[in-house]
Amino acid sequence: MPGEGRPTATVSHVLIGYARVSTEDQDLTAQRDALRAFGVAPKRTYVDHGLTGTNRERPGLREALAACRDGDTLVVTKLDRLARSLPDARDIVEELTNRGVKLNIGGSVHDPADPVGRLLFNVLAMIAEFEADLIRMRTRAGMKVAKAKGRLRGKQPKLTPKQEAHLVELYAAGQHTTAELAELFGVARSTVYRAVQRANQHRLIA
Numbered sequence: 001m002p003g004e005g006r007p008t009a010t011v012s013h014v015l016i017g018y019a020r021v022s023t024e025d026q027d028l029t030a031q032r033d034a035l036r037a038f039g040v041a042p043k044r045t046y047v048d049h050g051l052t053g054t055n056r057e058r059p060g061l062r063e064a065l066a067a068c069r070d071g072d073t074l075v076v077t078k079l080d081r082l083a084r085s086l087p088d089a090r091d092i093v094e095e096l097t098n099r100g101v102k103l104n105i106g107g108s109v110h111d112p113a114d115p116v117g118r119l120l121f122n123v124l125a126m127i128a129e130f131e132a133d134l135i136r137m138r139t140r141a142g143m144k145v146a147k148a149k150g151r152l153r154g155k156q157p158k159l160t161p162k163q164e165a166h167l168v169e170l171y172a173a174g175q176h177t178t179a180e181l182a183e184l185f186g187v188a189r190s191t192v193y194r195a196v197q198r199a200n201q202h203r204l205i206a
Contacts, residue, residue: 013071015104017045018064020081034077038107065092070100079105086126093118158187159195167192168199 017040019031028047035045044067048060061082068074074096076082082105083089096103097112104110111117159167167185170176171192182189 013073014044014069015040015073015075016064016067017075018047018061018082019045019077020048020058020060021050023050031077031081034106035075038075038104040075065095065099068096068099068101072099073102073104073109075104077106086122090122093122158191159185164195164198167195171196 015038017035017038019028019035021028021031026049028049032042032045032047036042046060046064046067048058064074079089083092093103093112097118100113102109102111110120163185167181170184171178171181176184178189178192181192185192
């Protein structure tokens with residue numbers, strides 16, 4: 001028969017990996033190792049360093065999405081590595097759907113084109129956003145507690161009250177310029193001006 005014995009052309013679907021850490025000092029080794037365990041070739045792994053999941057302008061993510069073709073699978077270790085907000089996750093899912101790309105989250109494959117897969121992904125995105133909100137709430141609560149205990153004192157004054165009074169006395173004596181006083185006390189000229197202004201205001205009130 002015509003064509004008998006000829007090899008059938010097959011399309012190879014590729015695994016594209018993406019990894020992200022929020023700060024420059026965090027390590028990507030664990031994510032790279034996990035992606036390799038999922039079958040992603042190191043040369044097909046794209047990364048972002050020092051960028052949060054809420055930041056949509058991530059060059060590594062853009063490169064990963066651009067590398068995906070119809071039938072490929074984008075692989076991440078956890079959903080929060082990909083997105084930390086529901087709108088962002090939906091935008092990414094929309095792009096994957098248009099490209100015919102599946103999503104592998106920690107070994108679990110989701111097909112955005114499938115209604116059930118899309119629903120499960122949206123639920124996971126909501127959970128990721130909720131977890132991010134909880135982290136922000138805990139951080140704010142921790143800062144309030146630390147501030148109440150005196151650990152966060154805020155911006156400290158450049159001069160002690162005694163130093164400021166001495167500076168004002170020298171300025172009133174007229175023997176030093178503001179530049180000389182600034183150099184003498186190790187502060188900026190603006191600090192000298194503010195100290196003198198406060199002293200004058202106090203005299204007017206008195």
